[in-house]
Amino acid sequence: MPERHAWIDASAGVAGDMLLGALTDAGADLDFAQRCIDAVLPDSVRLRSERVTRAGIAAIKVHVDVLVEDPPHRTWRTIAQLLADADLPEDVRQNATAVFAKLAEAEAKVHGTTPEEIHFHEVGALDSIADVVGVCAGLHDLAISSLTASRVAVGSGTVKAAHGRIPVPVPAVTRLASGWELVAGGEGELTTPTGMALVVTLCRECTDLPALRMDSVGLGAGSKDFHGRANVTRILVGERTSPSRQDRGDSAVLIEANVDDLDPRLWPGALADLMAAGASDAWLVPITMKKGRPAHTLTVLSHPSAADRLRELIFTRTTTIGVRQTDYRKFALPRAWVTIKITGGEIMIKLAHRNGLIEQATPEFDHITKIATATGTPAQIVLSEAIAAAWTAGLRPGEPVPENAHSTSSNPTEQEHLS
Known part of the structure; x- marks a missing residue:
């Protein structure tokens, strides 16, 4: 069966609600996401979607309305238990648990404590729990079996947090982003810890858009509408297709011969003849052979279809009595x-x-x-x-x-x- 894949474009940043909006715009059922959230947090939050524009581009903004007053801060241990006890599809439970485990580990490093005891503050609020569970539910509803994402724009400057102003990207994002490609991308906080945790936990790799037979595209909006830059996260959904020739490489052969008795004045002509006969490249490397004899290794790179005539040419233009040939894959930029x-x-x-x-x-x-x-x-x-x-x-x-x-x-x- 073809692999149903989604690619996240986080080149303008990513947050949990933006990714949930993108999935909703791509066709995910927001009511199903609501039911999954209710299974974890009964009567606590309500999702609603709104069609908006960001820098003139239409997108879905998902709002998470909190229905309870003064919601408590929760530890990772408490959230893990809520997810374990909830009536959820197993992949939704596993993915949401993995995302919060990654968040807990990052926050613990930032605050110098253990993941089990960390109080999540901003990232543990009800709307963030709703974002994580809602995104995992959207992926389940769209039957997405694999995810990749672009480099992530994180922003710049400072942002106000619970304990004062902190630099952007905020400490939790930098902890989560280890090994991922980042760019500033603009001013302000463009990527939240929740958004970064969703990307690095659920995506296989940081990559450009893979070969994909497109099915749908979704755009999720952030809260602000910046002049000159669309504040959206995109998700492209479709079936993985065979990689392009550039991705899988071209067939190639390497033909080699060690030569110790050819007049060196003949080598330039021999190399020119090999290139004219279809070699992709041909070169010499000085070597020392048995009994201390100075010599050269002749190496010819070619497409397999040219191998026969190039071997023949090596025999006629040099003094070698044998060649060796190895199959290779050649990866060349256009x-x-x-x-x-x-x-x-x-x-x-x-x-x-x-x-x-x-x-x-x-x-x-x-x-x-x-x-x-x-x-x-x-x-x-x-x-x-x-x-x-x-x-x-x-x-x-x-x-x-x-x-x-x-x-x-x-x-x-x-x-x-x-x-």
């Missing part, structure tokens, strides 16, 4: 080319990119040497000018791949030809 103008001519800039953003931007060196020869300018000067021009044109790591970029295949069987 590539694209952009032409820029500098003094003396045009240069092609090779872009390696991922998720629409540039990872590397490198001038084509053959063009560097061609312009250097034609103009009489030292190659290092031409290279420096090309790098500066690329940077000025926005061809630098972290920037989007420009629309005029000419994409090339990352398949090892295809050679990159420059026009």
Whole structure:
């Protein structure tokens, strides 16, 4: 059966009520969440949803109305017992218990006590218990079997807490976030301890959006509407699909030979012939063979379809009498080319990119040497000018791949030809 997966986009922050709103917007039954909460906290809170906009984007805001006056602070031991005694689906109980256990551990480290004795204060209030149980109920109702999440925006500045002003991210969030990718993302508290605990406890990993056949999307709103930034948590729900070629890699072979009796003047031509015959790469490594003989290891990387002719070429262009071959997986970033103008001519800039953003931007060196020869300018000067021009044109790591970029295949069987 296909895996029903959900990906949490916490790039604008995450809180328990925001995640509950996102699940509700994605199709989860809020009445079912209410029944689960009532099983833990009878006649204590009431959920209600409201359609709102945040920076012009429609989202669901879930309100948790407290129905009792002066609710008590509870220890983790008390909350664990409430969850154990409640009539809940087993996965809802287990997930909610795990989330509060993670919260208790983090709060205990912050306050210098044990998880069993920690008084939760803000995170142990009725609305937070409702958020945790409600989110776990929403995941059950949508039959989500696995979760991943993006990096989390935590905010910046300070926030008022029970004992005074504390820095953002608040101490409990920093304890919970160990091993997770964080960004500031804006001013104020964008992620609460409850939201962080839900993410790190229930999600398999911090990752970009995986390969997913979309079913529904939900947006859960925070309380504030910030100018210029949508205060929402998104959740994308669907079936996991086969990973892309970039994720699973390309088939590749590595062909090697140790050679100790070839005239070294012949190696440049041999390497050029191998590249022309379809090798993805070919290189030499100096070695010392038996009896102290200086030699080279020739290594050729190629797609399996080119292996036969490359082996034949190694036998005809070198003096080896045997080769060894190993199967590999090759993982290559997609590539694209952009032409820029500098003094003396045009240069092609090779872009390696991922998720629409540039990872590397490198001038084509053959063009560097061609312009250097034609103009009489030292190659290092031409290279420096090309790098500066690329940077000025926005061809630098972290920037989007420009629309005029000419994409090339990352398949090892295809050679990159420059026009």
